[in-house]
Amino acid sequence: MQQKLRVLLADDDPVFLRLLPTQLANENFEISTATTGGSVLDVLEKREFDVVILDVDLPDISGIEVLKTIRTLESAPEVIMLTADTSLETGLTAMRAGAYDYITKPADSDQVKELIRKASDKTRIVKQNQRLKVAAATRYPGVQPIFESEISKRIFAEAERVAGMDATILITGESGTGKDVLANWIHSKSGRAELPIVSVNCGAIPENLVESEFFGFEKGAFTGAGKQKVGLIEAADASTLFLDEIGEMPLSLQVKLLMFLENGKFRKVGSVRDQTADVRVIAATNKDLKAGISDGSFRADLYYRLNIIMFELPPLHERPEDLEALSNGFLERFKSKYGRPELEFSNAAKRQIREYNWPGNVRELKNAVERTVALASGDKIERIHGIFESGVISGAVPTESKPELVSLAWLEKDHILKVLEEVNGNREAAASILGITSRTLYRKLKEYRA
Structure with a gap:
C-alpha cells in the first residue's frame, strides 16, 4: 500500500x-x-x-x-x-x-x-x-543458493511463498548453515527487491553505539556528533532489514526494536520527533532464544513478534545431497577466482568431504574448498586442506586426540582450534570465519584453558 x-x-x-x-x-x-x-x-x-x-x-x-x-x-x-x-x-x-x-x-x-x-x-x-x-556500506554480496536435498527444497519453496508478505521472519540454525543466504534470497524474491537489503550483525556493534547505529542521531546529540547520521532502520525504509545474531542484541535495544515493530515509528538519538519507516525485518540466530527468555537475556514479547514465520536450517551433515552440490559449486567458483580451470576433486577428496562432520557447516566447507584450491599443486585435488588435522595453536590450547564418540562441545572446540591454526592464531580472522564475535571467541578459549 x-x-x-x-x-x-x-x-x-x-x-x-x-x-x-x-x-x-x-x-x-x-x-x-x-x-x-x-x-x-x-x-x-x-x-x-x-x-x-x-x-x-x-x-x-x-x-x-x-x-x-x-x-x-x-x-x-x-x-x-x-x-x-x-x-x-x-x-x-x-x-x-x-x-x-x-x-x-x-x-x-x-x-x-x-x-x-x-x-x-x-x-x-x-x-x-x-x-x-548506508545500505551500500552493509551490502551483502549476493550468492545464489545451492541445494539438492529435499529438506532444502522444501525450505526454499516455503520461503518463496512467503517472500511477498511483509511478515517478520526468524531464521534459526547452527553457525554457518546459510541463514544469511536464505535471508537475502527471500529479499530478492520480495516486492522490496529494487532496494538493497540492509544487513547488520547485532553482536558486532559495541553496546554504547548500538542505539545510534540502529536509529541514527541528530547533529549535536552528543560529543562528536558533528552532523546528522542516518540509522540502519531509516536506511532500510521500503526495503528489508536483516538482523543477524539477533540473540546478541542488548536488552535496552530489544525494547526499542519491539516498539518499532509494533508501530513503525522510531526516534533518532537527540531528537524529540518521531519518524516512520516501512521496513520488513528478517532476523537470524544460532542461539536458543527460548533459553534466552528463561535466563532473562532475551525478551519474550520480542521473540513472539519476530517469530511470525520461522525457518530452521539443519546442519550440513544432515544434508548430504547439499554437501556434494555445495562442494562442487564452491570448486567451480574458486577455480575461476584462482585461474585453475582444470582442477577437480579426486575420489579420495570426495570421500574426505563425505565423511567429515563439518561442524562449521557451509562456511567451513566454503573456506576449506577455497584454501584447497589456492594451495593445489596439480590439476587433481587429493586432499582437502584444513580438516582431519590436529596440532598446537600458538597462544591457544593444544587439540586433543579424538575419542570414538564425541559431544557437540568437543566438536565445537576441535573446530575452533583448527580454524585458529589455519589463520596462524589470528583471533579476529578466526572469529570472522566462525561467524561469532571476538568477545565470544575469547570467552571460549578461556574456558578451554580452564
Missing part, C-alpha cells in the same frame, strides 16, 4: 484552510494545518512532513523567516510558498531563501497537487540517496 504524502498547510485564512484540504480530499495526501509561523515550527519539531505549504503573510512571523528556519532543520521538508503578491519579487525572494516553488493566490488545486507531488519526489530522492549510502 502506497504511503500517504504528509503535507502541512500553514495559512491564517480559515476559509482557505477548509477549502484546499477539501479540494485535495481524493488525493493520497495526509493534510495537517497551522495558522501561525510559531505553530508551524512547533509541529515540525514533533512530526515529520514531506511538504509544507506556507503563506508568506502569517500573523506572528514572516513566512520567509519561517522558511529560513525550516531550511536549517535536519531532514527538512520541501516548502511551497503561498503569496497574494502577483509581482515576481516576492516569489524570487522565497526561492532565494530555499523554497521549492511558489504559488500566487488564489491557488489552483491542480497546480497545488502537481507541485506537492514534485516537491515530495525531491524529498524522497534526497532521503533515498542518504539511505542507499
Whole structure:
C-alpha cells in the first residue's frame, strides 16, 4: 500500500484552510494545518512532513523567516510558498531563501497537487540517496543458493511463498548453515527487491553505539556528533532489514526494536520527533532464544513478534545431497577466482568431504574448498586442506586426540582450534570465519584453558 504524502498547510485564512484540504480530499495526501509561523515550527519539531505549504503573510512571523528556519532543520521538508503578491519579487525572494516553488493566490488545486507531488519526489530522492549510502556500506554480496536435498527444497519453496508478505521472519540454525543466504534470497524474491537489503550483525556493534547505529542521531546529540547520521532502520525504509545474531542484541535495544515493530515509528538519538519507516525485518540466530527468555537475556514479547514465520536450517551433515552440490559449486567458483580451470576433486577428496562432520557447516566447507584450491599443486585435488588435522595453536590450547564418540562441545572446540591454526592464531580472522564475535571467541578459549 502506497504511503500517504504528509503535507502541512500553514495559512491564517480559515476559509482557505477548509477549502484546499477539501479540494485535495481524493488525493493520497495526509493534510495537517497551522495558522501561525510559531505553530508551524512547533509541529515540525514533533512530526515529520514531506511538504509544507506556507503563506508568506502569517500573523506572528514572516513566512520567509519561517522558511529560513525550516531550511536549517535536519531532514527538512520541501516548502511551497503561498503569496497574494502577483509581482515576481516576492516569489524570487522565497526561492532565494530555499523554497521549492511558489504559488500566487488564489491557488489552483491542480497546480497545488502537481507541485506537492514534485516537491515530495525531491524529498524522497534526497532521503533515498542518504539511505542507499548506508545500505551500500552493509551490502551483502549476493550468492545464489545451492541445494539438492529435499529438506532444502522444501525450505526454499516455503520461503518463496512467503517472500511477498511483509511478515517478520526468524531464521534459526547452527553457525554457518546459510541463514544469511536464505535471508537475502527471500529479499530478492520480495516486492522490496529494487532496494538493497540492509544487513547488520547485532553482536558486532559495541553496546554504547548500538542505539545510534540502529536509529541514527541528530547533529549535536552528543560529543562528536558533528552532523546528522542516518540509522540502519531509516536506511532500510521500503526495503528489508536483516538482523543477524539477533540473540546478541542488548536488552535496552530489544525494547526499542519491539516498539518499532509494533508501530513503525522510531526516534533518532537527540531528537524529540518521531519518524516512520516501512521496513520488513528478517532476523537470524544460532542461539536458543527460548533459553534466552528463561535466563532473562532475551525478551519474550520480542521473540513472539519476530517469530511470525520461522525457518530452521539443519546442519550440513544432515544434508548430504547439499554437501556434494555445495562442494562442487564452491570448486567451480574458486577455480575461476584462482585461474585453475582444470582442477577437480579426486575420489579420495570426495570421500574426505563425505565423511567429515563439518561442524562449521557451509562456511567451513566454503573456506576449506577455497584454501584447497589456492594451495593445489596439480590439476587433481587429493586432499582437502584444513580438516582431519590436529596440532598446537600458538597462544591457544593444544587439540586433543579424538575419542570414538564425541559431544557437540568437543566438536565445537576441535573446530575452533583448527580454524585458529589455519589463520596462524589470528583471533579476529578466526572469529570472522566462525561467524561469532571476538568477545565470544575469547570467552571460549578461556574456558578451554580452564
